[in-house]
Amino acid sequence: MDELKVSFAPATTQRASDVIYQQIYEKIASGELKTGDRLPSERELADQFHRSRPSVREALRMLQQNKLIKIAVGVNGGAIVQGISLESAEQPLRELITIGVISPRELAEYRTHNDRTCAYLAAQYHTQEDAALLREIIARYGEAIYDSERLAVIDLEFHKALAKSSHNKLCILMTDVVSTLCARMFWDSVSKMPEKDIIQFNQFAFENHSQITEAVIVGDTEKLVSLMNTAGDIFFKAVTSLKKTAHLSSPFSDLTSL
């Protein structure tokens, strides 16, 4: 007998918890269930789905793991819908990095290019509020030159504001993940530099960031190219300053062992 040419779909029998998860997920994705809404109690859900409570609970665990719901105990407790937010994608990314799947070299590289992207798009899309926020941060940036601890926080603030100004959620997402993780590494390196170098370095960073802000606001992409290159160099110089025998030709190679 010849074999049939028709192809069959895999006859997978779905778990009850998967079906329940799917149904609730759909309602969240479609917007029928909005952020803040409260799901029925486990027992009620079990009734509605004609399933047992353990099955419902497994589904709730899955939804919770994906940051789609938050669960509280007690009277008026239960599952509260969290909507689908950027946060749901951030956690797994963060894990990849902290676990070491992504090396510091890769992280640092991507950060630089991500910043560049943010700046480009910010130059195109920023609003007046964005501009005001950036300038306000830059003002504080200048005042914190002699306080590296504080500067580290403000610097992160700046990069996040730049990302926000791009009005691109992928930029915002990646900046949140990448810049936050890079920040620690970066300022750790800086803090190991000689005192007077640190001040000089901070001064330099301030001027660069200040110019970036103005270039973004007037939409001068030409100037941004060189400014972002300089910013990238600052970053590399700081991070590689850790290494005694610095091979400046390939600044990233040093990071691999961090």
Next chain:
Amino acid sequence: MDELKVSFAPATTQRASDVIYQQIYEKIASGELKTGDRLPSERELADQFHRSRPSVREALRMLQQNKLIKIAVGVNGGAIVQGISLESAEQPLRELITIGVISPRELAEYRTHNDRTCAYLAAQYHTQEDAALLREIIARYGEAIYDSERLAVIDLEFHKALAKSSHNKLCILMTDVVSTLCARMFWDSVSKMPEKDIIQFNQFAFENHSQITEAVIVGDTEKLVSLMNTAGDIFFKAVTSLKKTAHLSSPFSDLTSL
């Protein structure tokens, strides 16, 4: 009585399933449990953790949701460790996009800049194997100019190979997510163009990608700047060709409704 100035950590009582999840996660993250390893059966885990089977099952559902294990039924079934891979971060990102949290405009923008990053880094880090693969794909690219269906697949292949040549896992990850999702949108637009325009367009794309490949291989970042700009323009032109009343000044605005 004055209030104490000390701050307390939130006294959260952890769920049993959370503790079990955490313990297994640690062993996977630390490498003690490697890809392919098989966890003990649910009943045995329950014994070891001194917890009930439902609690263990809830933990397994969470691990499964994070792609950390795969579960099979039957004799010799059970949970098989999948390790922490890029894949675990891809799914949530994909969802953000398909669900509409990320708009087509943002997606298209980020794709362009991501490609640029890949090309830059590829110029610096590519190996001989990478170069060979890129050239091989380009060869097939040229042969498929009259077959848009096939070209779409090859084009995606090219962008993934370019990402691989960057030797940066964040680039690879983002390319996988962003380019794959963009590809459909992109070639849908192209297929709606007049027949002879399509060929001309494909020819143009081929030449551009071909030049990018050579610029990457010789490490000519100067040339890459203009080439990638052209590539970006190609992309926008194709996608915006859908719109009848095209406002070329802001090519992206049309995409928002797609």
Next chain:
DNA sequence: ATGACACAAAAGGTCTTACAAATTATCCTA
């Protein structure tokens, strides 16, 4: 001997029931 079939064993999937713990609302009392 060999192949087909039946049965057994292992493991996940599910349900039921019961109780514990947490949290909030309510009501009662001082």
Next chain:
DNA sequence: TAGGATAATTTGTAAGACCTTTTGTGTCAT
């Protein structure tokens, strides 16, 4: 009216039984 005990609601947990799927094994007939 304020404070505290109490009740009600809801999640957290456990235990046990049974079903279903899958694979291994052994037996029987050819």
